[in-house]
Amino acid sequence: MPAFFPVKERVQESNMCFSNLVQQDAPTTKNKSMLIAKVSDDFHSPILPGLPDDVSKHCLALVPRSHFPAMGAVCKRWRSFIKSKDFIIVRKLAGVLEEWLYVLTVDAEGNGSHWDVLDCLGHKHHELPPMPGPAKAGFGVVVLHGKLLVIAGYLVVDGTGSVSTDLYQYDSCLNSWSKLASMNVGRYNFACAEVNGLIYAAGGCGADGESLSCAEVYDPESDKWTVIESLKRPRWGCFACGVEGKLYVMGGRSSFTIGNSRSVDVYSPERHTWCQMKNGCVMVTAHALLGKKLCCMEWKNERKLAIFNPEDNSWKMVPVPVTGSSSIGFRFGILDGKLLLFSLQEDPAYHTLLYDPNAAPGSEWQTSEIKPSGLCLCTVTIKA
Structure with missing residues (x-):
């Protein structure tokens, strides 16, 4: 996504936020002994x-995914x-994983x-329950083992801005949030x-709006x-993005005053070191990993899809068949090995574009009826 300045304006997509979680009543004292015995x-x-x-x-793994939250309430062992x-491994071996697209949306x-x-x-199956904690922007989103992780971000409480270190996890099988x-x-x-x-988390902006070079990893x-x-x-x-056991970091800016950074930072977990490539993208407004290839769209050219192949560090440019404004803007989604392009403009007549890299030449682009209920801020795909 694009980033802007000054510091507070460098918080990307300030509307990418969540409401506070409604706190549930704790069990009464007289019920605690019964609860412990039941557990x-x-x-x-x-x-x-x-x-x-x-x-x-x-x-249990053969049960349709929509029933998982109810199953989790049966007993402690099931949950x-x-x-x-x-659980995800057994479902994968049984060939019954279901792929769902999670779309963070906002109204016009x-x-x-x-x-x-x-x-x-x-x-549409359902909406996620609100995430715990204050509303945030500029946070990171990652999927791991069928769970959605929301990382850090910028928040404002009582008019005072601060930078978060929080990590929240949404369990897509149990439809619940927890703090890590x-x-x-x-x-x-x-x-x-x-x-x-x-x-892995790297770079970003710190508590005073300064550009960061530090990185860390969560186990x-x-x-x-x-x-x-x-x-x-x-x-x-x-x-x-993570491809073939390596972490690729690209896009964005190298400092507050100096221009865009086209180089790519590549981290090898085996060697615990970074190296650099020189042919990256700058000011990327949308990106998604499609198989083992990275799809990007740059702010300066939203009529072409840039596809990066890490095997030979090469880029392929694919024209996007859109008409009208050149600044239409997109967010990406992945479903069934295909790339979905959701419009950032409120247009009831717009049909979601679908790019199929495995289709016959000339038939890669189609339209899809899949459409978020509001403007798309970001998406993740979770198989469970």
Whole structure:
């Protein structure tokens, strides 16, 4: 997404925010002993009476995804299994993973942001419950093991702005939020991505609006952030993707006053070091990982889709078949191995563009009926 200045205006998409979570009542004291006893019974009872747990897990994994929240309320053992990484693995082995698109939308006036959940046919399933904590902007979004992670960001409370270190996780199977370990450094407008089951965050803007070069990595197994080697120079308004076991950071600006950065920073987790490439994109307004290739759109040229192939570090330019204003603007979504282009303009007549890289030459572009309920701010695809 593009970034602007001064400092407070460098918070990208200031309407990308959430409402406060409605707090639920805690159990009364007289019910606590009964609750503890019930939890203990849940942990020691079989998942399904009369069946080995391995068979029971396979049975639960075959249930359609829309029923997971109800299943999680049955007992502690079911809930523990459904929220585990193993649950996604069993469903993948059984070939029953369902792919849903999560779209953060806002109305035409820039108010009322919420997440829509769409299936591959564009049918809306539900809205996500509000995320805990104050409304934020400039945060990072990553998907890991069927869960949505919302990282850091810029927030304003009682007229005072601050930078967050918070990490929140949305469990797509149980339809619930939880708070995880805080980052070492608060930041917004930064790059983040998943690589080999770990979450990396690099660059961005700090508490005083300064450009950052520091980076860190989150391990979900230990629920801990660890500082890693910094970028070669400060970088903000950038984005990242993980391909073939490496982290690619590109786009954005290298400092507050100096122009755009075209170089690409590549981090190798095996070597724990950064290296640089010289042929990146600048001022990227939309990006998405399509298979093992990165699709980008630059602010200066929204009539062409730039596709990066990390195998040979090459770019391919694909014309976008749009008519009308050259500044129409798009956000990207991924479903079923295809790229969706959602318009940033309120136009009831607009049909979502669909790019299929595997289609026959000349047939790569089509239209789709999949459409968010409001203006699209960002999307993630979750298989579970």
